[in-house]
Amino acid sequence: MSENILEMIDITKTFPGVKALDSVNLKVKKGEIHALVGENGAGKSTLMSVLSGIYPYGSYTGDILFEGSICNFKDIKESEKKGIVIIHQELALSPYMSIAENIFLGNEQSNKGIIDWNKTHSEAKKFIDLVGLKENHNTLVRDIGVGKQQLVEIAKALSKDVKLLILDEPTAALNDDDSEHLLNLLMKINKEKGISCIIISHKLNEVTKIADQITVIRDGRTIETLVKHVDEISEARIIRGMVGRDLTDRFPKRTPNIGEVRFEVKNWTVYDPMDETRKRIDNVNFNVKRGEIVGIAGLMGSGRTELAMSIFGKAYGKHITGELYKDGEQLIVKDVRQAIQKGLAYVTEDRKTAGxxxxxxxxxxxxxxxxxxxxxxxxxxxxxxxxxxxxxxxxxxxxxxxxxxxxxxxxxxxxxxxxxxxxxxxEPEILILDEPTRGIDVGAKYEIYTIIQNLANEGKSVIVISSELPEILGVCDRVYVMNEGKIVGEMGRSEATQESIMACILQSSS
Structure with a gap:
């Protein structure tokens, strides 16, 4: 019997005007974690959509062999029956249903067409414990964070007797702690349950940590497969395969030409729109100069996005107080339309829903x-x-x-x-960019960084919010640090390091 649980042979998929996959080959061994990497548009998600039946048999050419048998999946239900489960980057959970209900959504625990709630709750508890969730099974999904929602998705997959689990950018929206927990869970279920995994990720440090094999795809073609403990595996080697060249610098070189203060925020306080007694932004003060790129660093939940949205035409928050100034004159901004008219722009962290x-x-x-x-x-x-x-x-x-x-x-x-x-x-004068490179590969990131620099070079004032500290340090001229809705530190480019930023956060929490 073959040691491979999956073989995809000469998979070709064409959309109008573009060949997304060109004779792609992929082999995944039983019980291994296999990483699939490549630039955006390389064909990774398309290949997994073919595998999971999202693109049905007949819409592509080539063969899929799963556990030694040729499979012609007509839809995602057929692939799930075989034990192939995909978790997309955009989670498929219902926010107004409980954790238990979500785990068995589409796979209801029923008896003669009637849901058996006792079985639903008891079985849900088993899977909740297995993935390390501490929440009650009756908790609504909307009331837990994104990291815990990812765990619910994995519990949902495990409830379907999964043999091959596919995760598309599972840590893209997670902070470091949640990412670490998720990766440890994948390694645990892989080792203890023997579940094979395919993980698509742009975070190469995570890929090199957990993957047994790494397949690189570029322009819809398979470039190479690297095997742990056999091939030399490094981020530089993977990047070379992804982009077809060495990428010696992750960030473009910058010679800033910074002018006078362009935009100021003074004594800015914002309350939670869902709980008007809860202060989300607490007396924040900061400024941005002409031609300057200013970073706002902080952990998830520190208030960075809430600050940005409240500034941008009061798109978030209640009982907002404080003052905005542009070129020394006070700005009166009551809504998003006025914010745009006054020269502000906000690039949301959620491009697919709000951008x-x-x-x-x-x-x-x-x-x-x-x-x-x-x-x-x-x-x-x-x-x-x-x-x-x-x-x-x-x-x-x-x-x-x-x-x-x-x-x-x-x-x-x-x-x-x-x-x-x-x-x-x-035609903005002040741009606020919230997680501008989330879910984007290293090559595309470099292009985005170049665009940001060009905007600053044109004299625009740019604010960059990012959860990736190397990005903040590589792009920004000055950094503000946020924690629990407050600005807790400010540092120039020369003094800003990952250690100094984290120290600032930890000191303010103590």
Missing amino acids: LVLIEDIKKNVTLSNLQKISNWHVVNQNKELVVAEEYRGKLNIKSSSIHQKTGNLSGGNQQKVVLSKWIFS
Whole structure:
């Protein structure tokens, strides 16, 4: 019997105008953790969608062998019956249902068509304990953090007698502690339960830590498979396979030209919109200069996003007090429309839900924030819209078949470039970028960093919020540190290190 639980042979998948997969081959051994890496748009998620039946048999060419048998999956239910379960980056949980209900959603514990709630709750407790969740099984999913929601997804997969677990960017939205817990859990269930895993991730330090084998995909083709303890495995080697060249510098070189203070936030206080007695932002003060890139570092839940959204036209919060100044003059900003008119832009951390209209094409997304610039008497001039979209597609190097391609079909890196294009087109003077490279590969990250630098070089003031400290340190000229809704530290580029930022956070918590 073969030692491989899975073999994908010469898989080719074509979409209109583009060949997403070109004779891709993948072999996964029984009981191993196999990493799949590549740039955004390389074909990783497409390959896993073929495997799991999201793209059914007949929509691609090639063969899938699972446990030695050829499989022609028509839908995801057929692949799950075989023991193949995929957990997507966007979690498929119902926020208004309990943890137990979510674990068995679509796999209800029933007797003659009636749900057996005693069995549902008792079985859910077993899986909750197995993944290390401390929450009660009746807790609503909306009331737990993203890291714990990932654990619910894994519990849900385990309830389906999973043999091969596929995880697409499982730690993209997690902080370091939650990521560490999740990776340890994967290694535990892999070792104790013998469950094979395929993990797609851009976090190469995590990949090299847990993977037994690493397959690199580039431009829809298999480049190589690296075997732990056999091949030389390093981040530099993986990057070379992913991008087709050595990437010696993760961040573009920068010679800043910083001017006077452009934007100031004074005594800014914000209360939670769901609990108006809870202070989320507490008397925050900071400033950004012309041509400067300022970072806001902090742990998840420290208030960084709440601060950014409340500044951007009071898009978050209740009972907001404090003052905003631009070029020394006080700004009165009552809503998002006014914020845009006053020269502010906010690039959300959640590009798919709040940043883009995924069912619309690139052209309409790019011009969305400044329609009046391309309109005559409130009617969009389609010729102007075409010119603008083509300009930004070229300027930001958006890889697509055309400006008419739906944004939902773009890779994560190219979606992020469309979001940036949209806000750059609004002609802002102050840009707030919230997790600008989340879920993006190293090559695309470099391009985004270059765009950020170019914006600063044009004299714009840029605020970067990021959970990745190397990113904050590599991109920013100055760093503010947040913890529990307060600014607890400020440091220049020369004094900012991962250690000094973490020390600042820990000291403020004690």
